[in-house]
Amino acid sequence: MKPQVVIGFLGTQLDAGQGAGRWEKWRPTVALGMHEDFLVHRLELLVDLRRYGDVARQVQQDLAQVSPETEVRLHDTYLADPWDFESMYGVLHDFAKGYAFDTEREDYLVHITTGTHVAQICLFLLTESRRLPARLLQLSPPRKQHVGANGGSISLIDLDLSRYDRLARRFEREQEDDRTHLKSGIATRNAAFNRMIEQIEIVGSRSTAPILLMGPTGAGKSQLARRLFELKKARHELSGRFVEVNCATLRGDGAMSALFGHVKGAYTGAVGERAGLLRSAHQGLLFLDEIGELGADEQAMLLRALEDRRFLPVGGDKEVESDFQLIAGTNRDLGRRVAEGRFRDDLYARLNIWSFHLPGLAERLEDIEPNLDYELDRHAQHGHRVTFNREARERYLRFAQSAEATWHGNFRDLGASLTRMATLAPAGRITVDVVDEELQRLRRLWRRDEQTDVLREWLGAELDALDLFDQLQLREVVRLCRRCRSLSEAGRQLFAASRSKRTSTNDADRLRKYLGRFGLSWETVSGRNDA
Template sequence: MKTKVVIGFLGTQLDAGDKPDRWERWRPTVSLGMHEDFLVGRIELLADARRASRTLRRVVDDLAQVAPETEVRVHDTYIDNPWDFETVYETLHAFARAYPFDLDNEDYYFHITTGTHVVQICLFLLTESRHLPGRLLQASPPRHAGATASVGELSVIDLDLSRYDRLAQRFQVEQQDDRSHLKSGIATRNAAFNRMIEQIETVGSRSSAPILLMGPTGAGKSQLARRLFELKQARRELNGRFVEINCATLRGDGAMSALFGHVKGAYTGAAGERAGLLRSADKGLLFLDEIGELGADEQAMLLRALEDKRFLPVGGDREVSSDFQLIAGTNRDLGKRVAEGRFRDDLYARLNIWSFHLPGLAERMEDIEPNLDYELERFARDENRRVTFNKEARARYLAFAVSGDAPWSGNFRDLGASVMRMATLAPSGRINEACVDEEIARLRRLWRQEGEGDVLRELLGDAADDVDLFDRLQLAQVIQVCRRCRSVSDAGRQLFAASRAKRASTNDADRLRKYLARFGLNWEAVTEAR
């Protein structure tokens, strides 16, 4: 049998008593030694020996009388204000770290009957977090007639919910509901995606560290961030606002002001003070989409705000504070950007504590059908008009949607827009095969045009963003011609045909090579994917 050890505070009011009639009333600490079915081997008594010396001596003496086999150890514990949460918690936390717990030979019980309510709350928190490894012990006066008044009753409170089947089942149901909320109620079938959602729900409930959501545009990063905010708000973990910004829209001098605010007169046109997005998200959640587009100065300021919860508004000489949780989204490879010197490695390390990759729709083909039903329900809710497929049309659309002909480059945005178009054009609220065929043709045209626009990113990667629009349009057309031609000379003749007669040299191949070299390209790289 392990030795039972009870740790608790001396009750300056409940345990007090000097006269003989003290034995006729219930004193919680003394009663610990009076239960025949709960034999305590040792009591660790926390008390302010200076303020309550008389009560302390009397309780120790009385315990020796009723339970001579119980050892009593007194810990002189001075707490300046026992109603101050921070002070009490720090005192008990220090006690927990210093105490030599022997879990192999002793069972520990933490007495929550005595002490202020703040003491009781702190004992609960430290026991629930396993800083105090044991169970809670509640003593109470007798509730049954005929019971000895001074003995009272004892109740052991075990915070391990796995021991309580009904409670555990209830929490499991609530957890499943929370995960369903993160998925917008969609019964997703992709096993990897469902596991990721489970992890995000767990992290969201246990951690306030930044979360990094990676994935292609349209994969649902913004919606997931908002759903996670709603979940934390419902749990009373956040009581501020949900603030969202796409960092790609932040350019030039206005970027710092938009994020961190400015003071009046900070620059020309700053007629008044501006709070900025970080302060607007105080006690709430800030979602910075496309965080890879932030400039170097903004990255440095954001890192400081994450670490210290403080930052300087533009033009200000006084720091302001904001305690927000950050979720960042990106469709970039931030690790690659760090290697290229385009993203701070210390900020990346801060964001990369919890990182999750949201797969595109093409990677979750089994989830197209449940998302199709979700989009129809959303259309009915938004437009107050219900539209359905006929059986043949639904089968035809799904067959195309899961085929290799559907790249879903815009991911769920493409699917939502597609359903909205079919539902709007559907005759008599019924999507038929003609509607589906027309929509499939429209999607093919859309993706073909997007594929032509993506050729630069395929060849240049992120460097494509540094090419001016004028050059992008011209270069994309040049690459298309190159890929249609069998040789660099043939491509040069087609591209420079109008000016050939006006030039002394007609080395069109050399001219084309020099043009491609301006962008770090060559003929072989351009035509490799032909």
């Protein structure tokens, strides 16, 4: 066996004792040497020698009597307040950093029977993080206070969880349950999406920094934000509310008031004080969807609130505080908007610490089936259980996973589609006829969506500055992009003639530059993120 080295504090009360009567008292540090089957080769004893030097030297002498083989080294450890966590952790961290551990030749034990509760907590943390490469050692007194040669009982605790298979499996199951919760219980199959959820679960449990969720409308950003809030609330990491707002609905003077509140009399009609969304989210989670739509003034105020947790309500001269976790959502390319001067680069940098792209439904074709089952279960919760017959289910899935299905609204489209079929299903059974009718309806809806003036949504007033010729051409390009699965495919179709004449060398780059003339990107117009 390797020599055993024990590290611990002198017990200023438990270890104290004078005269012959001290041997009638159980003293934990002295008891370390009173076990025939437990030999301490060296004791590293932490003690404030100025105040407790006499006690330490008495313990050193008594240990020499009961265990001559034990070498006792006294380390002068001064703490103005042994109950101050920061000071205690700092002293112990410095000790661990400066100690010459030799794990190849020695085994180390951290004695947590003595010392203040703060000292015991700090020793635990340093041992659990392996800064002290040791096991924990806990001594208990004998049943009778009269000790004699009895040193009580010894317990060793190894914090290396990798050695505890059942514990490890339990933690893995709990982690998997948390990730399943983030996915609303859906057994998703897309490997990239599942990996993203794993990372969001880890980030959510270890960081309070803002999280940026990117992706097309209907990809599930709002639902994921709420699920993450529920998870953090269950872990007691948040005690406040979940507050959600779509920034696209915040316009004009009311935007500042909605976000940051106002004081009474701040403007005409402000008859009372308003807390605002940021203060309502104190100790909770604030989800700002479509954050790219915030105005310049709101962006500046939000940055200040994120950095200092303080801001001024509209019309106020006294700052207020709010400590919240922020999740931001966007279907915009914020990096492009920064380059265009439409979004603050410092706010983008603050939001972009943790950024995740939620793929649209067309990028997760293997997840359509489990999401279909999820929607069926949701419908059943309202008291109406509906099922597919086999042929109808196969026909619907074939269409849903085909190139013809564009899923412009992503999971919202899928949920609405299932609701319609479930409502029309005769006797709670979705038949082939119901499916065929729904597929025709989806085709009509998506054709109408393609004709909707999405350019107005994307370009706003800038659309009016374009010639009608450019508007018509751009609309047709966008319509084709939304039908294609990749930038390269769209480029091949748009420039097929010039490619056949060898006058076009890079169709995808040509299309990207064309869209860029109007401040648009492939991701925006197609709702996808693949090239």
